Amino acid sequence: MLNQKIKLSNPELEGEIYYLTEQEGGRKGYINSGYRGQFFYKGKDWDAPQEFIDKEICNPGETVKVKIRTLSPHFHVGQFLEGQYFEAREGFKTVGRGKITKILRSDFNYWNYESFFMNLPVECKPYDFQNIGGFIADFEYGLSKIHGIKKIKFTKSLSNKNQMLNVECILKDNKIQARPFIDEICKSWEDEIQFKNSFYKTDLKQNENNFKFELIFATYHSMYLTGKIIVNATEK
Structure with a gap:
């Protein structure tokens, strides 16, 4: 049947x-x-x-x-x-x-940094140190709602156009389940942080004891920003 x-x-x-x-x-x-x-x-x-x-x-x-x-x-x-x-x-x-x-x-649809920059409006400029504080505040607001995160660290490298900002999230508990937690990270990015013109992709490496996750992003309005949200199970 x-x-x-x-x-x-x-x-x-x-x-x-x-x-x-x-x-x-x-x-x-x-x-x-x-x-x-x-x-x-x-x-x-x-x-x-x-x-x-x-x-x-x-x-x-x-x-x-x-x-x-x-x-x-x-x-x-x-x-x-x-x-x-x-x-x-x-x-x-x-x-x-x-x-x-x-x-x-x-x-x-597939994207990479080459295609992102190729399709940027000509007048769109990179974020600079004068403006990056507002975007960092958006990250802090969005990610702080996720209970599994103990600490957020920011590393700015605005001269590296493919990785201008790293946002490292340290977990409270190494035993946290990866998939539902990652869904929370992605939803926070989509709902609270990204601009309307935005691209991202994810990468997960997992073993029996812990996992490492990256959300690679590129987003813009009148200015553009690229980088990663990195989740590490333990603080370096």
Whole structure:
């Protein structure tokens, strides 16, 4: 019996996936729309349900058009290009090979500092020491609401246009859960700190004992600022 028709709310990506045959190392049976195999790209696995666009099942050896919604979107902001390849996996086993055909969520579009500066208005100038205090106050206001943070340290390097301001957050408790805490950091950036014209992407390195997280940003209105929010489990 087929599953009830799946309709994802707010899908973020569209793609095409070829599901491998059993002889190619893939699955034995068909895949239903709503499938939640691992979404693997850039060396990491993620949870991301699929909605099939043009059919309800896909047999091994067939290609299906899909909509995708990630379950941890803050980690995927700024990461995708049309034509980018990914895999569908089950554990360490690749069962499908896919390609991004359309980016539905605008902030998922790939960016880097080169593209940021290329598209800045000509009249936009960098923050200087006279103006940076106001932006630091915004960081203090936004991040101080997050209970897991013990201390915030600022390092200004305004002559380095790719990393003008580092904001280091020291945790109160090394055992804090990384994912919900990072969601709080990203929400604070989005709601309290960033300007309307803003880009960011995230990076998480985690082991059994602690984690290190970075939110890399570039934002502007009449002036621009670049840098990182860095979360360290312990103070250096």
